[in-house]
Amino acid sequence: MPELPEVQTVVETLRPYVTGRRIVRAEFHSRFVTPGDRDALASQVAGRWIQTVRRHGKFILMELDRGVLAVHLGMTGQLLVSGQPGTHTHGFFELDQGVLLYDDPRQFGRIEFSETTPSRVAALGPDALAITCTDFAARTRKRHSRIKPLLLNQRFLAGLGNIYVDEALFRAGIHPFAIASRLTARRVTSLFDAIGEVLRESIEAGGSSISDYVDAEGQRGAFQDSHRVYGREGEACVMCGAPVKRILVAQRGTHFCPRCQKK
């Protein structure tokens, strides 16, 4: 589910409930979501205060009075500020006021505690909403790879996933197979603008809910109704009317308009 806009929406809805709260007790139940010693992890976070909640790329970072708790939602992870633990609840936090649940049917998400910045977060490229156009252009010029897999690469740029890459490339009129280093400066700028636009519009709509995604209060987003190519295979392109095509790029379903998007 979750790409930058969904994670940002979770962070924003989570903040008022957890900022300044103390973790009284924690439990972890999945050897996938929390690899390693789960009881040790529970002991490490118990008694700690949550000072701030922020985001880098798709990571939710809860800064504690000592250390940081990093949460990645994977494909189906949910952080919820209310509800009952169920079969897919793999993390449970009892706070001094309220609770925090981590649900994740597919268990591709991760919860990890670290004294400093977690290595997975340190390895990320600049956040897609924080990078400047100049920096984005400089990085893009250096890479001789297809633009779609490059934009999915979190070490290159952090935050985009399959939906927003397809949507940004459509808005910029760029084919997913276009070679990054060969894009004209003008097209790179237009791609930068398209990325910022689509991410901001989606955050404004509370993210995209295809099937699982909900924010920390359990509310679905609405941006799926504004997708122009993602999930619209065979439908008419909103710009030219040609049928939207779906192909595989880097093993990911890729939606684009063969008439509007050029290599």
Add this chain to the structure above:
DNA sequence: CAGATCACCTGCTTGC
């Protein structure tokens, strides 16, 4: 460095 393939999981949809 770039790309392909596979793997990690569950659950829903599709097609026979």
Add this chain to the structure above:
DNA sequence: TGCAAGCAGGTGATCT
């Protein structure tokens, strides 16, 4: 109806 295959918003390891 039943069952297998295919698909899903993500990432990382390994091999060419």
